[in-house]
Amino acid sequence: MEKFTVVVTEPIHQAGIEFLEEKGVDVISLPPGSDINALGEVAPRADGFITRGSIKVTREIMASSPRLKAVGVHGIGCDHVDLEAARELGKVVLNTPTALTETVAEMAMALMLSMTRRVVSADKAVRAGEWSRKYGDLRGVEVMGKTVGLIGLGKIGTATARRLKPFGVDLVYHSRTRKEDVEEELGMEWANLEELLRRSDIISLHVPHNPETYHMLSSAEFKKMKDGVYIVNSARGKIIDQEVLVEALKSGKVAGAALDVFEVEPLPQGDALASMDNVILAPHLGASSQEAMWRMATQVADGVFKVLKGERPDHPVVI
Numbered sequence: 001m002e003k004f005t006v007v008v009t010e011p012i013h014q015a016g017i018e019f020l021e022e023k024g025v026d027v028i029s030l031p032p033g034s035d036i037n038a039l040g041e042v043a044p045r046a047d048g049f050i051t052r053g054s055i056k057v058t059r060e061i062m063a064s065s066p067r068l069k070a071v072g073v074h075g076i077g078c079d080h081v082d083l084e085a086a087r088e089l090g091k092v093v094l095n096t097p098t099a100l101t102e103t104v105a106e107m108a109m110a111l112m113l114s115m116t117r118r119v120v121s122a123d124k125a126v127r128a129g130e131w132s133r134k135y136g137d138l139r140g141v142e143v144m145g146k147t148v149g150l151i152g153l154g155k156i157g158t159a160t161a162r163r164l165k166p167f168g169v170d171l172v173y174h175s176r177t178r179k180e181d182v183e184e185e186l187g188m189e190w191a192n193l194e195e196l197l198r199r200s201d202i203i204s205l206h207v208p209h210n211p212e213t214y215h216m217l218s219s220a221e222f223k224k225m226k227d228g229v230y231i232v233n234s235a236r237g238k239i240i241d242q243e244v245l246v247e248a249l250k251s252g253k254v255a256g257a258a259l260d261v262f263e264v265e266p267l268p269q270g271d272a273l274a275s276m277d278n279v280i281l282a283p284h285l286g287a288s289s290q291e292a293m294w295r296m297a298t299q300v301a302d303g304v305f306k307v308l309k310g311e312r313p314d315h316p317v318v319i
Contacts, residue, residue, distance in 0.1 A: 004308045005067075005202040006301075009034065010052040012074055016297025023305055028229050029054075040064065045211050048304040050074055051081070054265075060086035067078045070307035072300040073185070075100060075287055077236060078317050079209045086318045093318040095302040097155065099295035100287040104158035108204055108234045111258035113231060118201070119278050119302050137277075144168045149200030151216070152235065153179050157206030161186050172196050176208075197224040202232065209236035217241065228255040237262040246272045250278060260286050 005026045008017065016122040022025050028042050039055050039252035049056055057071055059082045071081055073095040086093050114120055148164055150157050150173040159173055162180065171188040173179075174196045182188060191199065193216075203225070207213045217231075218241035226252040231254055233240060240265045248254040258280040259273070265284060273279050287296065301314035311319070 004047040004305075006048040006049045006050060006304060006308075007042050007046040009039055009055045010074075012052070012299035014049060015294050016050070016301040017073075019298055019301040020175045020305060021066070025308075036061065039182060043068070043096050046053065047308055048072060050304060053077065053080045054065075055080070057081040057086075059089075061135040062086060062089050062091055066163045070094065070304045070313075072304040072313075073317070074296045074300045076204070077208060079236070084319050090316070091246035092313065092316060094300070094307070094313040094316050096303070097180055097301050097315055098297040100292045101159050103292035104286040104287040105163055105199040106289070107260060107282075108156075108160045108206075108232055109163050109298075111234060111260060111282070112202065112204065112230075112232050115232065115256045115258040115280050116143055125279065127171055128313040131252045138144045143202070145171070147172060147199050148202045148204065149173065149191075149196040150204050150206055151175075151196065152208075153207065154181060154206060156234075157204075160204060160206060161188060170309065172199060193221070194224055197221055198226070200229065201226065202230045204232040205235040205239055207235055207239060209238045211238050217245075219244050222253060227253055229253070230255055231257045234258070234260045237265065242273070246276075249273075249276055258278075258282075260284055317319055 003026065006020055008029045011032055017027050030038050036055050040061060043061050043065040046065055049057060049074045052074045057080060062068060062085055068091055071086060071091055071093045073081065076095055076097050078093060080094060081093055083093060103259060118138045124137050125138060133294050144167050147170040150161055153173045153175040164171060165186050171186060172191050173188055174191055174193050178190050183190065213245065216239045222244055243258060249257060256278045260282040262285055267281065273281060303315060306313045
């Protein structure tokens with residue numbers, strides 16, 4: 001049997017490594033914090049990559065990997081992979097779109113509730129001995145009765161909507177295509193983007209990053225929002241013009257934001273967002289539950305191995 005080598009560019013659940021090793025695959029796991037140069041050193045030996053996004057899979061890297069057949073994305077977003085180059089070079093790209101739906105939806109809810117009820121600030125206040133702040137700036141708002149606008153209604157957006165429904169909210173969504181079955185199930189209403197921005201008390205983002213969604217929320221869009229709107233982003237940072245968001249938070253146009261993703265990751269030290277008390281920040285943790293990490297690792301390993309054997313993966317992006 002032909003011996004395959006798979007390079008894992010960032011740490012994944014050990015179950016994925018064990019899956020490949022049990023199939024006789026040599027696994028090269030790059031140390032945490034490795035960069036594109038470290039990948040470049042081992043890329044010529046690789047039949048497959050498993051990548052989580054911190055290291056870009058460029059045309060140059062793929063072109064320097066004559067054995068490379070598969071690029072497995074541990075997650076959904078493939079914006080760190082040069083898909084056009086992969087297609088031209090004959091490399092299969094696959095992802096794990098079903099592995100993290102529920103866990104990212106839970107993260108969106110956690111961010112939303114923590115933001116509206118000032119949970120992070122309350123924790124800091126208690127630790128600092130500032131109990132009396134409960135009578136002032138720690139007073140939050142209820143989600144119940146609010147209009148929540150979901151931008152994007154794919155798997156994660158739909159899972160988030162299902163979790164929101166019991167809170168007694170009015171659900172409005174915008175997506176390229178109507179989801180009439182979900183509308184009927186949850187009593188949701190489709191709206192164009194302008195109407196959603198105008199009506200929503202809370203906006204939650206669930207779209208991928210691509211040329212169409214880059215800075216989808218910028219100056220013109222923020223002007224259409226309600227004063228005092230809340231924003232949750234557990235999707236991709238570049239969907240929001242971050243500089244405009246900062247100014248909107250300073251002015252009070254946006255009452256609060258809960259962000260798991262940023263235009264530049266890691267968020268640079270000294271970024272204005274880090275000094276704002278009306279912002280919750282997380283280091284792209286949406287998919288980082290124990291259960292989802294196991295599912296993603298095993299699914300991406302299975303997908304890469306199928307390609308190496310000449311089979312079609314379950315979730316191809318480029319084939």
